[in-house]
Amino acid sequence: MKRAIFPGSFDPLTLGHLDIIERGVTLFDELIIAIGINADKKYMFSLEERKEFIENCFKDNPKIKVVTYKGLTVHFCKENNVSFILRGLRNPADFEFEKAIAHTNRDLASIETVFLLTAASTSYISSSIVRDVIRNNGDYTKLVPQTVRIK
Numbered sequence: 001m002k003r004a005i006f007p008g009s010f011d012p013l014t015l016g017h018l019d020i021i022e023r024g025v026t027l028f029d030e031l032i033i034a035i036g037i038n039a040d041k042k043y044m045f046s047l048e049e050r051k052e053f054i055e056n057c058f059k060d061n062p063k064i065k066v067v068t069y070k071g072l073t074v075h076f077c078k079e080n081n082v083s084f085i086l087r088g089l090r091n092p093a094d095f096e097f098e099k100a101i102a103h104t105n106r107d108l109a110s111i112e113t114v115f116l117l118t119a120a121s122t123s124y125i126s127s128s129i130v131r132d133v134i135r136n137n138g139d140y141t142k143l144v145p146q147t148v149r150i151k
Helices: 015-027 047-057 073-079 092-109 127-135
Strands: 003-008 030-037 064-070 084-089 112-117
Touching: 003 015, 003 073, 015 030, 015 084, 015 112, 030 047, 030 073, 047 064, 073 092, 084 092, 092 112
Parallel strands: 003 030, 003 084, 030 064, 084 112
Antiparallel strands: none
């Protein structure tokens, strides 16, 4: 069984994430969307809200599982028999950053990273941009799936 993890903070899930997940799930038997917990990071949405946004978005896809985790992604992979990490690339800066992490992960745990380029239509979207739009009362709904809504 080919299992992959798509790790991130997903604060919040964006249409860019959605694009990578929908295309990535076709490459694997199971795709685990793993929400990393970082105690040093201040999030706009709670862990429960982020998990709920993602679960509701993919509730009809049995190949997608949503979990939370702490610690190194490669440790999660080893503990859960995951052989691949899925990552999206928006631009050259993303590639340079992700390349270093991928080399480190392969060195630490023999985990392969699979990169997908984001669609041109979503390549400008990031969670930080979405949070900024929300903070400034803009229409964030054009940047996120329908399941991501402020209560």
